Amino acid sequence: MTTTERAVGSDVRRIDGPDKVRGRVPYAYEHELGAQSVFVAIVQSPVARGRVTSIDASAAEAVPGVLAVLTHENAPRLGDVAEEILVLQSPVVQYAGEPVAVVVAETSEVARDAVGRVRVDYESADPDVVLSVDRDDLYPPEQLMAGFETDSVIGDVDAALAEAPVTVDVVYETPNQHNNPIEMHATVARWDGDVLRMWDANQGPHNLVPVITEAFGITEDQLHITSPYVGGAFGSKAYTHVHQLLAGMAAKVTGRTVKLELTRQQMFSLVGHRTPTIQRLRLGARPDGTLTAISHEVVEHTSQNAEFAEQTATATRLMYSAPARRTTHRLAKLDVPAPTIMRAPGEAPGMYALESAMDELAAELGMDPVELRLRNEPDRDPERDVPWSTRNLVACLTQGAERFGWAGRDHRPGVREDGRWLVGTGVAAATYPTRRRPSQARIEAVAGKPYVVSIDASDIGTGAWTTLTQIAADALGVPMDQVRLRIGDSRLPQASGAGGSTGITSWGPAIMAAAQELHDRFGGQVPADGVTVTGSSGPGDEAEQLSSHAFGAHFAEVRVDRDTGEVRVPRMTGVFAVGRVINTVTARSQLLGGMTMGLSMALHEESVLDERRGHYANHDLAEYHIAANADVGEVDIAWVDEVDDAHNPLGAKGIGEIGIVGSAAAIGNAYWHATGRRVRDLPITPDKWFR
Numbered sequence: 001m002t003t004t005e006r007a008v009g010s011d012v013r014r015i016d017g018p019d020k021v022r023g024r025v026p027y028a029y030e031h032e033l034g035a036q037s038v039f040v041a042i043v044q045s046p047v048a049r050g051r052v053t054s055i056d057a058s059a060a061e062a063v064p065g066v067l068a069v070l071t072h073e074n075a076p077r078l079g080d081v082a083e084e085i086l087v088l089q090s091p092v093v094q095y096a097g098e099p100v101a102v103v104v105a106e107t108s109e110v111a112r113d114a115v116g117r118v119r120v121d122y123e124s125a126d127p128d129v130v131l132s133v134d135r136d137d138l139y140p141p142e143q144l145m146a147g148f149e150t151d152s153v154i155g156d157v158d159a160a161l162a163e164a165p166v167t168v169d170v171v172y173e174t175p176n177q178h179n180n181p182i183e184m185h186a187t188v189a190r191w192d193g194d195v196l197r198m199w200d201a202n203q204g205p206h207n208l209v210p211v212i213t214e215a216f217g218i219t220e221d222q223l224h225i226t227s228p229y230v231g232g233a234f235g236s237k238a239y240t241h242v243h244q245l246l247a248g249m250a251a252k253v254t255g256r257t258v259k260l261e262l263t264r265q266q267m268f269s270l271v272g273h274r275t276p277t278i279q280r281l282r283l284g285a286r287p288d289g290t291l292t293a294i295s296h297e298v299v300e301h302t303s304q305n306a307e308f309a310e311q312t313a314t315a316t317r318l319m320y321s322a323p324a325r326r327t328t329h330r331l332a333k334l335d336v337p338a339p340t341i342m343r344a345p346g347e348a349p350g351m352y353a354l355e356s357a358m359d360e361l362a363a364e365l366g367m368d369p370v371e372l373r374l375r376n377e378p379d380r381d382p383e384r385d386v387p388w389s390t391r392n393l394v395a396c397l398t399q400g401a402e403r404f405g406w407a408g409r410d411h412r413p414g415v416r417e418d419g420r421w422l423v424g425t426g427v428a429a430a431t432y433p434t435r436r437r438p439s440q441a442r443i444e445a446v447a448g449k450p451y452v453v454s455i456d457a458s459d460i461g462t463g464a465w466t467t468l469t470q471i472a473a474d475a476l477g478v479p480m481d482q483v484r485l486r487i488g489d490s491r492l493p494q495a496s497g498a499g500g501s502t503g504i505t506s507w508g509p510a511i512m513a514a515a516q517e518l519h520d521r522f523g524g525q526v527p528a529d530g531v532t533v534t535g536s537s538g539p540g541d542e543a544e545q546l547s548s549h550a551f552g553a554h555f556a557e558v559r560v561d562r563d564t565g566e567v568r569v570p571r572m573t574g575v576f577a578v579g580r581v582i583n584t585v586t587a588r589s590q591l592l593g594g595m596t597m598g599l600s601m602a603l604h605e606e607s608v609l610d611e612r613r614g615h616y617a618n619h620d621l622a623e624y625h626i627a628a629n630a631d632v633g634e635v636d637i638a639w640v641d642e643v644d645d646a647h648n649p650l651g652a653k654g655i656g657e658i659g660i661v662g663s664a665a666a667i668g669n670a671y672w673h674a675t676g677r678r679v680r681d682l683p684i685t686p687d688k689w690f691r
Helices: 017-021 108-115 157-163 205-216 242-254 347-365 369-375 393-404 464-476 503-522 584-603 663-675
Strands: 038-044 050-056 066-071 099-105 119-124 152-154 166-174 186-192 195-200 223-226 258-261 277-285 291-303 324-334 421-433 439-445 451-454 483-486 531-537 549-561 567-577 634-639
Touching: 038 108, 038 242, 050 099, 066 108, 066 242, 099 108, 099 242, 157 277, 157 291, 157 324, 166 347, 186 242, 195 205, 195 242, 205 223, 205 242, 242 258, 277 347, 291 347, 347 369, 347 421, 347 584, 347 663, 369 393, 369 421, 393 421, 393 549, 393 567, 393 634, 421 663, 439 503, 451 464, 464 483, 464 503, 503 531, 549 663, 567 584, 567 663, 584 634, 584 663
Parallel strands: 038 258, 195 223, 291 324, 451 483, 567 634
Antiparallel strands: 038 099, 050 119, 066 099, 152 324, 166 277, 186 195, 186 258, 277 291, 421 549, 439 451, 439 531, 549 567
């Protein structure tokens, strides 16, 4: 190994970028495998609650080019997998859009035509899809997602609230939202003898292996999943969904290579969504702004066939000091598709509520909302009573305020005008946990050739192809062009999936460990016939001994048209503490994407449930509105100089989700500052100006 200029921390452009823009790298559906493929189309239930009483597929089977129609009556039996993905195994229907049959045909056009010819009769009942805090069937889950405790209580919260000189007691609501990556979910499947091959859009092939092997009764050696390039995910591609099992079943029955790509409309029922929330925030404080009590109570929905308990209030457990504190989570089982993770699950909706409540408390106190946050900065994790690995929220707030021009802000709402526009500014803090998951990497070294670095990591558009090559180059002490990276393949060394902002913090240390093994065993000298070494990394004692989180601060300017209620966000500033930044270009891209998604959450995104039929009424991008280029004004992004090597040897904290956390609250707080009206149910659409 030789020393060279460090790649980590530089502004290297994406190494996969040129091939992507030239269309030279295939996404899942685009894999052409030599043999002629056949195509799968899905028959979905219009019923949200009921059962199939009869299916007549004869008209579909008579269409030239149709190879098979699979229903619960003739589909292959699946093994013991989670109920929400046990597809075509029972006549019971538990949500609108559930697959009740699939057609396999020689062309996609024939398959979709034949779908309309499958006659399905149902016995149905009125669906239960309305979330409310008044339901008598709310229950506490045993555990929240990611292993968090359902409730937490420290001190006598009710007494502290009753005694507090200043209090805020407010309810915030966030709606159903759907992940909408640019690449639809797709699977190409083929059985080579008893080996199932899948070319699939996912957030880590190894994530799918346990479920798919169990479903089809095969071993890990009999499954090969390839996923080198993924066109976005936002959490929706982290787990196995019904379409992957349907593709495997169709390939098994026909003996052909099958292609199944969900339509945009089908993604609104088959690959999860962000649960709606109803959140009650109660804050108690002294006149000087010192918090004495925090209570955050959450109600959200889950499905009948799967429990998904989002950790909505967990960020509240660590953000601010207060001697009395409580967080609770309650679920309602409704006739809806199973929720799933969506960028910053828990923290995004939870911090919207907490940071909005902090703004309301600042208004009650007549205090600068930045100063209120600084005054309640904890020295240690207030819930776990352990030190921080690093915590630079104060630096984010103070540097962000300076960059944004916060000084001298008039705290009164509704007093600034620019023609017909009402103008306001807002602030919110952000946090996201830092985790390291078990991962392994392999390095193959042959004298005179580039090092081959293999790990089943996943690049879902975040830049992992580039950043992992940078990390490997530095660890090996060679230029980046002397590294050949291999990722996105279940036959590579097992690694954690891309999710929870854990990719780089998990994969990078594994590659570093493999490089260190190479150095320790061979002293940097590579034998002519080559050597292969492996390395692994995972959470250590630091996970228990320290509290590790990324932090940030958002500032936003909002303008509201007094005649139409139109909301514009001409500028946003975000300053973040995310540990060592591996690549300044891809880091800024991730933060910009998160902040834009937060703007979209604040002003646009809402999946509307039809209460009578139980389906999502606006299930396409024509009516499910997301932020477009014209909605995004000037975005100023910066990060503080920190390295968190107490958490992992790379010193990084993860960067994919912190950008969305808090950004919706900053916009909502700026809306109040502009208008004097507080909107507590997202999104802040123009009609809410008139109510």
